[in-house]
Amino acid sequence: MDRVESIKDILDKRELAIAEDDRRAVSKANKALNSTIKSNITKAQEALGEDNEYKEYFLNNSEHIKELLAVNKEVNTTEEAINLIHQVDFRYIFGLDVLIEKPFACEFINNELRVSLAFTTEEKANVEVEKEMEKYHGKETSILGYERFGMYVKELIVRGEPTEAWITYSLTRKKYLYVVGSKNKDNQHSIISFDIFDLYEIFMKCDINKAIQGLCELLGIRIKEFEEVRDRYERCKSFVRNNLTKDKFPILFELIGEHIHKLETILEEGIDKLYYHVESKEGMVFSASMQYLADIMGKGKSTINPIVNIFALLGLLRKPDVRSGIYGKGSNNDITYYYIPEYNNELFQKAEQLAMILLYNGERITASSFSYKNCIEKFGQEIANSIFKDKVTKARAS
DNA sequence: TTTTGGTCCCGCAGAAGGAG
DNA sequence: CTCCTTCTGCGGGACCAAAA
Structure with a gap:
């Protein structure tokens, strides 16, 4: 079957499906049509x-x-x-x-x-x-x-x-x-x-x-929902630059001072992926896999992993609850969606206190040694599950 | 001591394959 | 053709050894 016929075939099927109100067949035809367009785009x-x-x-x-x-x-x-x-x-x-x-x-x-x-x-x-x-x-x-x-x-x-x-x-x-x-x-x-x-x-x-x-x-079309996000990320970036210092938040700086550039990279990635943001219960979120983030930072993913999770613990980014969200259906892994809140003194003050618990309350946990296990020990099951979300999935599965 | 990178494991989801 | 099972690739996370 050549190209002209196959397109005709899909279109005919779709027409028939619409006439018969067979939604499954319609979406199947649409899918076929989309993939045809996509493969033609690639060819072109x-x-x-x-x-x-x-x-x-x-x-x-x-x-x-x-x-x-x-x-x-x-x-x-x-x-x-x-x-x-x-x-x-x-x-x-x-x-x-x-x-x-x-x-x-x-x-x-x-x-x-x-x-x-x-x-x-x-x-x-x-x-x-x-x-x-x-x-x-x-x-x-x-x-x-x-x-x-x-x-x-x-x-x-x-x-x-x-x-x-x-x-x-x-x-x-x-x-x-x-x-x-x-x-x-x-x-x-x-x-x-x-x-x-x-x-x-x-x-x-x-x-x-x-x-x-x-x-x-x-x-010159400005999409409000995206522009607001961009502005927030820019404010976050400058807040980090001006306030995440040894004298303003000493313990927080001790914990993640080495990793500030990684946080900045994530913010920049958010700006770069502005138009990839999707709506969620928390607000506009974007997705970036560990592997991808690791690649753009020139590191291994197991290096990035604990750092991203420590950012999540500190509230510098949130992993929105995927189960009640409207997005992520059929997509790969929901755990890689991030919401980045407005950075301010209040948030960083809280982070400072959490850093205190990590470094000086019992066992000393540094950013790169942060894991599910020691997160439970320090902060309990609930908080750990909100960060290491796939653990929750695994627990439910068993 | 802390950070990094390699490797392994596991679950998930889509693809492929097979049965009816 | 449809439904169900199996396969496979992807991605997050753990662990450990090596480097800084």
Whole structure:
């Protein structure tokens, strides 16, 4: 089945599912459609490479584009921002000098020719595939091979001619689209359609969140829920810089003085991942795995682990309760979500007292030796469970 | 003594595979 | 095709040895 047919197939199935009100089938079709778009985005990214004319145009003309298209508006949610951005004619952003509905050559999605060949033996298959490849000399080909019914099946995918594309505005989907396919009268079809976010992902080689961020910045759209978080993180950063010192909080400094840069890195990571924040019961939270944090700090994850947990104990970051939260469904590990509260004297005073207990009340526990076990000893089961959350999961499972 | 990094373990969730 | 089981990769955390 080639690409055009498979897309048609999915669309037909979805239509049928909608008609029959079969929600499971609808979501299945949507999922298939999304993954098709995603794989096409990846393909297009590979075809265009890191530097391409669209990116260049965008970067060279961003000031001019801003003047021309800026919305300069504050919105409350990402949803609102997305809806606004969909109304922007992206031809001006990426320098697509074409008329609406008028076909032009698409540079980054090619037609594919699929040739299936079946053989009785592996050797024969290899020889014949060689021969077949000769026909497409000079063209990019890839081979899929598998065994079926005792036969050796080889499938050649030959990169064909460039496709046609055109720009359209979809009234039903309420957005501009870059449609790829063919506008030929007797063979009109579309392979895929990209919206402004997909295109941004392709040209700028990034994911959807960065695309939202980039376009918001370009168009002067401020998403209130994110900007508030950014401002708070910035205040936290300067609070740490100005107050987490030997003379203001001596014991706290003794405990985590060595790790201040790690705390700052987490705050910076929060700012960097601003558009990856999700709503939770506690407020806006973001996720970063131990491995990821360790990598950006140039350390091992088992080094970072106790430090992050000590920050959690001190109240410098919170691990929100995932079980009653609305997020995290289907995502990897909920334990890596962090909420960072406003830093102030009161919070640091409390942290100072906790540091006192850790260092000078009974067994001396330093930041890097902090663990579930000694957390229970010093602070009890309840607090330990709120920090080492997977322990709770494990306890429930047994 | 404290910090760091390697390695092991365990649970989870999605994928793959198999049965009906 | 659907449901159930098994497999696998990922990620957090523990422990221990080595480094600073």
